[in-house]
Amino acid sequence: MVEKFDAIVIGAGPSGNAAAYTLAKQGLSVLQLERGEYPGAKNVQGGIMYAAELEKIIPDFRDDCPTERHIIEQRIWLLGDDNYIGTNYRSDAFNTETPNRYTIIRANIDKWFSEKIREAGGLQICETTVTELIHDAAGKVIGVRTDREGGEIHADVVIMADGVNALLAKRSGYQKELAPENVALAVKEILFIDPELIQQRFGLKGDEGVVIEIMGKVTKGMVGTAFLYTNKESLTIGIGCLISDFKQGSVPPYKMLEDLKNHPVIKPLIEGAEMKEYAAHMIPEGGYKAVPQLFGDGWMVVGDAAHFNNAAHREGSNLAMASGRMAAETVAELKKAGKPFSAANLAAYKARLDDSFVMKDLKKYLNLPGIMHENKQFFGAYPDTLTAAAHNWFTVDSVDKRTKEKEIMKSFVKKRSVLGLVGDAIKLVRAVR
């Protein structure tokens, strides 16, 4: 006999977990399928977790959620060849009972979240890959087929939380292939290190943490960013660039990460650490314009599979959790009202998203991916001139200050021309306004 559920959620990442938990809490029968050996086995994230979205789903998550460090300092660095120029913001006010941002190790969080779903009554099955959606004669999704014998399972609605590749949506013709300029490839390492060394090097006590977001020459002019995060007993370091750039560039991702680790301003921070884990993952970076069709008869798509990632602010998992929750709330509402899960009714999911920070933020930066892609000077010429200017300014060598100012101005104009500089400023302001 074919099993039947109110809802099937495919994937046990942030979006799938948010959806499955919300559905189970509302008393719906929910089956969550995960292809990995355990929830989180296939998931990779930097990562920083923003508390607000998880708090909406599990208000007392801080009681037992395995976070790493709460962030009290944010650094933003622009790397030159052997230097950086940057800003730091650190505040003791971040040491609250309810911190807003934590560094995390994704797999630990997913395992914890999954436990909560089981406690709420959701059924979870791992090591099982959904190979296709099952449609009825009218084209409505009525279930899924898995790679196991007797693998047909039915449900009133299927929520696809299967990650950036969104294979199921593609197989069903709901999405097109990803464009290389809309996806980044990021590589990262978790480096094990004595917690005392972390505290010394970053000036921390207890579970305080620092995160560094990095741009600059280390991406060899490609559109990309890097990061260094402090965990409890490890550091996470990673770098990512658009796949379209990697295709043209001569530097493979692992080499770029090696270069970052050997950079004179990074090296002392990770000295003596031992590599514990190496991972690579794709990140959807196309923004608002790349968001696909989000729902149809009997189906919805959430998280990375729906391209919900705010590259400008390096937010992804919170958008994922928000979209999973909103999809589930839509389902629960329709179920309660006894309405069918038709495309017309599921459109309420899109309306919720449009009304939330998810779509509002993506819309705000809708032109940013394109501008970054077409204006590589942000990743090459600017780091060079800015760091050179700083170097000039802070070198006290009996050259008078007015001459220094002139030299610095000249160096900018030489690299970009006055028109170029003004143009870049206008482009950036327009893109982020």
Added chain:
Amino acid sequence: MHIVVCIKQVPDSAQIRIHPVTNTIMRQGVPAIINPFDLFSLEEALRIKDRVGARVTVLTMGPPMAETSLRKALSLGADDAVLLTDRKFAGSDTLATSYALTSAIKKLSEEEPVDLVFCGKQTVDGDTAQVGPGIATRLGFQQLTYIAKIEAIDEAAKEIVVHRRSEGGVQVMKTKLPCMITMLEGTNTIRFGKMDDMFRAARYGLKTWSKDTTGADETKVGLKGSPTVVSKVFVPKPRAERAKMVEAEGASPDALAAAAVEAIFGAQPKLAEDLVGRAAAGL
């Protein structure tokens, strides 16, 4: 036919790291898996079930988290699962473990007589290969270790024919049931479970037994029942000497041999002196 498969949840030894500062094993973040040797025994039990029909019960002793390993075994096709867990079992060595598991198997026999007990050849975390034979001895079962193949099983005559790998050959052995079998690694491949079994495993109400459930004697389990003493735990020092690749010009055996001799003599001048001296003396 009733088959009991004893399994153990172990840390995935391929992923264990040594703490660089304290030199202790870091279990944090290391996934727990079914002891890989146990899977060959579990698969063989499931094949007997497929061939002649049987009820397969998986049994493990361990902390509550061992539940995931039992569910995994259920998802592969085992019928029932028993978790033997009790703080009083903590610290058991192989003698105490085989006693505790035997007490559980005896209790399982009360429900339905056990014809076959399967154990892993050894574990990847202890490597003693003592628990299986310990159980067989306590139960008074024939023990068939290092089995490569189960040739035939006759339920009516209560007989089994197996191939046992031994030094220099294969022993074909026939014995009466009940017996205890440990399978040799690489003799089969664990199956990919069916969807029905995945559902059954996810919903299965696990049986959790304590020391009192099986009526085990408190003095024979846990640290009290374990005569083994761990006197010292240490990380082996990496060897100072490294293997060396010797290269020679051309690929002729003479050139290669000469280069090898030169490299060895270079590293061991005393040996060189001695050998050259002996050669000169016509020895």
